[in-house]
Amino acid sequence: MMYDLYIGDRLFSSWSLRGWLMFEKFGLPYREHMMGLYAGTLAQDMAELAPARTVPAAKTPEGYILSDSLSMAETLAERHPDAGLWPTDPAARALARNLVCEMHSGFGALRDVCNMQISHVWDGFIAPEPVLKNLERIEYLWAMARERHGAKGPWLFGEYSLADVFYAPVAMRITGYGLPVSDAAKAYVENHLNDPAFLRWRAEALKENHETFPYEMNLPRKDWPF
DSSP: OOOEEOOTTTTTTTHHHHHHHHHHHHTEEEEEEOTTTTOHHHHHHHGGGGTTSSSSSSTTTTTTEOSSSSHHHHHHHOOOSSSSSOOSHHHEEEEEHHHHHHHHOHHHHHHHSSSOOOEETTTTTOOOOHHHHHHHHHHHHHHHHHHHHOOOOOOOOOBOHHHHHHHHHHHEEEEEEOOOOHHHHHHHHHHHHHEEEEEHHHHHHOOOOOOOTTTOOSEEEOOOOO
């Protein structure tokens, strides 16, 4: 049973990171296909994958197309109930789904202002108030998950789950822009930065060549912390 996974540039594509982690972290077999997200060929590359128009997307072994990260998450959890994509405890699972859905549809200020990039840290970035409000809400959700269900491990619900998949790019944004968060949130971010799967993703990302940096800022750069 082999899935086909379609992703974009690793340096910048936050949703592609989510899609990749769904397969990589839970040991699901896949073939990886790179789409021209920043090369301008995305529509052409995905012409045979309707209704998918963006990355990530996936194709099941039977040929069904999964065109969105949430449809990927739920379909994979349904097809692989023993892989541990969602927490086993019903209360934890319900909260995890809430966190994932809020990430999928919300935090527009953070996503619009702080585009994910994992090559360096912008030195001196000052977060505007809407981004700070997003961070406040994110920290509230993280703290709730950890307090209620995270005692048995380092992740939001103890063991790694889809909730961590969906918040991994948030950790990258916090890092890449030096955003102000609490010590507890910093510790959770560092779990992502040190995660072997992410380290493999970033190592491949640093091999990419981009003629222009799509999210350039008039700020000095600092080294990525890990």
